[in-house]
Amino acid sequence: MKQITFFLDFISPYAYLAFKALPQALEGLSYNVRYQPVFLGGVLKARQQLGPAEVPGKREWVYRQSQWLAQAQGVRLDLPSGHPFNPLGLLRLAVASDAQGLPNRYVCETLFRHVWEGGQDASDAQRLQKLTEQLAPARDPNGDEVRDQLKAHTDSAIAQGVFGVPSYAVDGKVLWGLDALPMLRACVAGDPWFVDGHWEQAAALPSGLPARKA
Numbered sequence: 001m002k003q004i005t006f007f008l009d010f011i012s013p014y015a016y017l018a019f020k021a022l023p024q025a026l027e028g029l030s031y032n033v034r035y036q037p038v039f040l041g042g043v044l045k046a047r048q049q050l051g052p053a054e055v056p057g058k059r060e061w062v063y064r065q066s067q068w069l070a071q072a073q074g075v076r077l078d079l080p081s082g083h084p085f086n087p088l089g090l091l092r093l094a095v096a097s098d099a100q101g102l103p104n105r106y107v108c109e110t111l112f113r114h115v116w117e118g119g120q121d122a123s124d125a126q127r128l129q130k131l132t133e134q135l136a137p138a139r140d141p142n143g144d145e146v147r148d149q150l151k152a153h154t155d156s157a158i159a160q161g162v163f164g165v166p167s168y169a170v171d172g173k174v175l176w177g178l179d180a181l182p183m184l185r186a187c188v189a190g191d192p193w194f195v196d197g198h199w200e201q202a203a204a205l206p207s208g209l210p211a212r213k214a
Contacts, residue, residue: 002031002188005169007157008108009040010094010122011087013066013077016112018166018178020075025181029188035108037094037101038154039087040165046158053084069178078119085123090114092146093128096137101149107135173199 006022008015022033044051053059063079070077090111095101103111114131115122132141139146157167161174168175168184173194175184187194 002029002170004031004033004184004188006033006035007038007162007165007167007169008035009038009087009165010090010111010115011040011084012165013062013070013116014178015166016077016116017066017069017073017075018181019108019112021073021178021181025185026188029185031188033105034102035094035105036153036157037091037103037150038157038162038165039091039150041087042151042154043158043162043164047163049163051084077116080115080122081120083122085121087123088150089123089128089141090131091150092141093132093135093137095150095153096139096141096143096146097135099138101146101153110135 006019008019010016040051052062063083067077067079094103094107094111097103097107110131114127120127160169162169162176164176166176166178168180170184170187171194173187175187
């Protein structure tokens with residue numbers, strides 16, 4: 001049985017669509033998934049990258065494409081009343097729901113639906129309070145233990161090579177994006193491509209651009 005770590009942040013529509021598509025994408029294979037919440041803002045800062053919603057033109061494209069993909073996938077996706085937003089409250093609630101900070105699929109689905117169904121304010125304090133009462137986490141989402149665990153999850157993801165969400169780690173390899181689900185299936189299924197040197201070859205390819213000055 002393959003162990004998959006699914007790195008997610010509820011702020012990402014692509015993470016939501018990948019979460020919904022994952023069971024069908026891996027149907028018939030032997031695997032186990034652990035869902036690891038990470039703070040995408042922290043990942044992007046570590047990589048010195050802007051988020052897609054911070055780039056004019058790209059921001060609008062993300063919303064258009066994610067809605068189109070949702071329709072094609074048969075998934076409901078309503079844009080929240082404001083985006084991007086601060087997802088830390090949702091991430092901490094997810095972490096607080098499990099002793100190891102690894103929420104189960106029900107918790108993740110509840111939090112994704114909070115953001116991507118209904119078109120409401122995803123960070124509204126009253127809605128977040130109702131969500132907390134519904135999920136009844138065993139730990140205080142605003143406690144230091146949970147905050148530290150979310151940071152540790154994010155730092156761990158960065159150390160493994162994660163640069164965005166959704167990402168999936170399996171057999172020491174990190175795959176990124178909704179469109180990587182077929183590639184993830186092949187990896188889990190034991191496709192020889194992943195052990196024939198292609199993965200390492202991509203990492204060894206030299207850049208044809210001059211090195212940036214510090």
